[in-house]
Amino acid sequence: MLMRQLFDQQSHTYTYLLADQQQAVLIDPVRDKLADYLQLLHELALELVMALDTHTHADHITALGALRDQTGCRTGFGQQSGSACASFTFTDQQALTFGTQQLIALHTPGHTDDSYCFYWAGDAQHTGRLFTGDTLLIRGTGRTDFQAGDAKQQWLSLQRLLQLPGATQVLPGHDYRGWTRSTLAEEQAHNPRLQVADATAYAALMSQLKLSNPKLMDIAVPANRACGQQ
Amino acid sequence: MLMRQLFDQQSHTYTYLLADQQQAVLIDPVRDKLADYLQLLHELALELVMALDTHTHADHITALGALRDQTGCRTGFGQQSGSACASFTFTDQQALTFGTQQLIALHTPGHTDDSYCFYWAGDAQHTGRLFTGDTLLIRGTGRTDFQAGDAKQQWLSLQRLLQLPGATQVLPGHDYRGWTRSTLAEEQAHNPRLQVADATAYAALMSQLKLSNPKLMDIAVPANRACGQQ
Incomplete structure (x- = not known):
C-alpha cells in the first residue's frame, strides 16, 4: 500500500496518489501537474484505475479528463x-x-453541494485516512458562499466526519501555510471553526468572512464541469 | 510517535516535527515560521527538546536561536x-x-562540508525514515558548488545512504515541484543523479549545472552561523 501527497504551489492544492497491488487512484489531480503524475505512475509501475475529484473546484483546473485520455x-x-x-x-x-x-x-455538502470526502479505513498497521477536500481543512473549513454552498449543511457534514475515530488522519484538499496533515481529534480540539455551539452559530461565523472570489473561478468552474477539457 | 512535514513556500524548505512520549524534535526549522511551530507544539502538548539543522543553510534563516529563546x-x-x-x-x-x-x-558531506542526514530506524509498525537535508533530494541532489561543497564527497555520501534498507522513506530538505517523499529504492532506480557510473562521472555532471547563487545566500549564511539571530 502506498500513499503520496503532492502539492500544487499555484493553487495550494494537495493531490493524493494511493495504490495497492499496483492499482492506483488519484484524488484531486491538477491539470498543470499532469506530466508529474504520469512520471510517478510510470516510475512506480502503477496502473491508474481511477481519478476522482472531491467536488467541482473553483481554484484550479482538474486533470481528470487529461488523465483519462492518457491512461x-x-x-x-x-x-x-x-x-x-x-x-x-x-x-x-x-x-x-x-x-x-x-x-x-x-x-459532505456545504462548501459546494457536490462535496465529498473519501474515507480509507485503517488496519492493524495504519490508522484510517480521510481525504477531506475543502470540507475540513487544517484549522479551517472551506468557504460556503458560492456553488450552492451552505454553511448549515457544512456544519452537519463536519459533525458527521467527527463521528469517525479521532486518530483518523485528516488529509485536506488545500493548505495555505504548509501544514500537510492533522487528525480528527486534533481538529476537534483546535480548529476554531469547530468550537462554535451549533449550525446557527457556525453559519453566522461563515457569513462574516467576506472573501473575494478565487482568481480562476470564472475559468475553472466551467472547465471542470467539462472534466478540465474546455 | 508522531511525524509532521511542514513546508515553507518562500524557500521550498521542508521542516520536520518528530515526537515520542511528548518530547519533540524539529529538523530544519525556518525563522519565518516560528509562530506556526510554537502553535503546533502547544496544541499537541509537546515539549521541544531539540532543534537541529542538517547543515548551514544558504536559502533561508534558521529558527534554531529563536526556538531556544522561546522554548x-x-x-x-x-x-x-x-x-x-x-x-x-x-x-x-x-x-x-x-x-x-x-x-x-x-x-554526509558534499552539498556543504557540514551536511548531515538523520536516520530514524523503523520498527514493526514503521519503515525507517531518513531526513536527507540537501544531500539527497527527490529525483535530485543538492548542489555542490559553494560552502566547501564537493561533488566527489557527495557521491560517496550518497553511496553510503544507499546502504540503508531500500524501503527507507526519503524525507528531503526541499522540493521544488511539490513532491513530499520518496524511498531509497525509488531514488536508486529513478534519480538521474544516481544513474552515473562513479564519483568522477558524478562530479562531471555536477560541474555542468552552472546554477546562480541562492537569492538570500549573502544574508542567510552569516545569519545561520549566528543561529538565525544576526
Missing part, C-alpha cells in the same frame, strides 16, 4: 455535480475499489 | 559547522534521543 483510467465525480463527461458518478456510502482496498465516498 | 530547547549543528552559538554539536554516528526514540546523525 484510460475511469474518472469519477459526485452524483450532485451533474457531470456529463465523467466515466461514472458516485453517491453517499459508495465503495470505490483499487487493489484489495476501498475508499468510501461520504457526501 | 528552552537545545539546538544542534554538525561539528563541522564551527557553530559557536549552538547548544551542542553532533558528529557522525551520534545518537540524538527524544522520548524512547533516537535519530542517528550521519555525516
